[in-house]
Amino acid sequence: MSHLMNTYGRLPVAFEHGEGVWLFDESGKRYLDALAGIAVSTLGHNHPRLVEAIARQAASVIHTSNLYRIPLQEALGDRLAELAQMEQVFFCNSGCEANEASIKLARLYGHQKGIEQPAIIVMEQSFHGRTLATLSATGNRKVQVGFEPLVSGFVRVPFDDIGAINKVAESNPNVVAVLLEPIQGEGGIHVAHAEYMRSLRDLCTRQGWLMMLDEVQCGVGRTGAWFAHQQLGIRPDVMSLAKGLGSGVPIGACLAAGPAVDVFKPGNHGTTFGGNPLACAAALATLQILEDDDLLAQATKVGDYIRRQFADALSDLEGVRDIRGSGLMIGIELDRPCGELVSRAIAAGLLINVTAERVIRLLPPLVFTEADSDVLVERLVPLIRAHLTA
Numbered sequence: 001m002s003h004l005m006n007t008y009g010r011l012p013v014a015f016e017h018g019e020g021v022w023l024f025d026e027s028g029k030r031y032l033d034a035l036a037g038i039a040v041s042t043l044g045h046n047h048p049r050l051v052e053a054i055a056r057q058a059a060s061v062i063h064t065s066n067l068y069r070i071p072l073q074e075a076l077g078d079r080l081a082e083l084a085q086m087e088q089v090f091f092c093n094s095g096c097e098a099n100e101a102s103i104k105l106a107r108l109y110g111h112q113k114g115i116e117q118p119a120i121i122v123m124e125q126s127f128h129g130r131t132l133a134t135l136s137a138t139g140n141r142k143v144q145v146g147f148e149p150l151v152s153g154f155v156r157v158p159f160d161d162i163g164a165i166n167k168v169a170e171s172n173p174n175v176v177a178v179l180l181e182p183i184q185g186e187g188g189i190h191v192a193h194a195e196y197m198r199s200l201r202d203l204c205t206r207q208g209w210l211m212m213l214d215e216v217q218c219g220v221g222r223t224g225a226w227f228a229h230q231q232l233g234i235r236p237d238v239m240s241l242a243k244g245l246g247s248g249v250p251i252g253a254c255l256a257a258g259p260a261v262d263v264f265k266p267g268n269h270g271t272t273f274g275g276n277p278l279a280c281a282a283a284l285a286t287l288q289i290l291e292d293d294d295l296l297a298q299a300t301k302v303g304d305y306i307r308r309q310f311a312d313a314l315s316d317l318e319g320v321r322d323i324r325g326s327g328l329m330i331g332i333e334l335d336r337p338c339g340e341l342v343s344r345a346i347a348a349g350l351l352i353n354v355t356a357e358r359v360i361r362l363l364p365p366l367v368f369t370e371a372d373s374d375v376l377v378e379r380l381v382p383l384i385r386a387h388l389t390a
């Protein structure tokens with residue numbers, strides 16, 4: 001009997017080491033990693049420059065706490081502010097913590113404007129994390145059930161529907177912010193239309209609401225831009241990051257611009273571990289390698305290639321509803337549940353994910369090449385074909 005709390009139905013495989021886009025189990029069998037630990041292992045496994053940066057920092061100092069200046073945190077803040085064209089950053093350890101910071105910031109912003117019961121608009125099918133506030137913001141009952149009473153102050157609307165938000169604007173004077181993923185990840189790789197995002201940006205500006213983007217999954221190069229919203233020519237007021245930022249060393253960030261700047265004052269928010277020297281060294285190395293190796297352009301090119309290859313190979317199958325996504329954030333939606341594909345892929349030496357029951361989700365490391373993609377297509381297509389013709 002394991003002493004681990006029973007929070008995951010884990011697959012019966014354990015990886016001993018990794019090399020680039022490959023993971024190796026205890027028997028030496030190798031698996032093509034098309035999931036990257038859920039969009040986390042940006043640089044693949046055992047990247048020599050990343051390993052070197054982490055090892056060097058570990059041998060110097062790992063943690064000092066936010067009671068003191070942390071030059072690497074300041075450097076990472078400068079770098080992210082420059083890349084995102086935003087002004088301030090709060091560092092934490094995970095995606096839900098980054099969203100907790102966004103939610104607290106929005107509420108404080110509301111109170112500072114004299115709104116005593118601030119409300120935040122959130123989306124159906126969204127995912128923002130598993131803490132009480134973020135599961136309350138999440139648009140999936142399965143995540144919430146059993147944990148009531150939920151945190152109040154969220155107003156839910158359908159995703160990608162500006163009319164629904166306009167209606168809330170007319171009827172609810174307590175709204176202070178809108179929180180959404182520009183591309184819903186757990187919800188099934190749903191990409192918001194550019195027109196919707198731009199209208200929402202305008203509406204937020206007109207209403208004095210904070211536009212808060214959860215880029216925990218789609219940010220840090222995954223879509224071929226540093227941040228997904230940059231492809232739409234807009235800038236949010238608040239943005240949360242985590243997953244891919246430290247290539248596997250836990251780090252999250254909440255960025256602020258415009259009206260969200262200087263909302264937090266000393267004593268309003270904090271963290272013991274957040275932004276420690278080790279995590280910041282990993283994130284700085286990740287960003288540097290993404291830039292030096294031109295991996296954003298590669299994500300665009302390889303992502304397009306993967307979608308094209310699957311579209312060609314699956315074109316005769318009616319059960320394939322849609323192949324969509326942006327860069328290396330890819331969803332293949334089938335007309336039926338397909339959770340079994342995950343373990344069949346493992347048997348075939350391939351790591352994938354299924355989300356929203358019928359969407360095959362691919363989130364490969366950003367070092368993925370066209371040759372790796374050919375292996376992915378070669379291994380996955382027969383499984384999809386067998387599943388749909390069974």
Ligand SMILES: *Cc1c(COP(=O)(O)O)cnc(C)c1O
Nearest residue numbers: 094095096127128129185216217
């Ligand atoms: C994974 C995810 C989170 C939660 O991140 P954790 O690090 O697991 O807390 C929040 N938002 C989005 C969009 C995510 O994909």
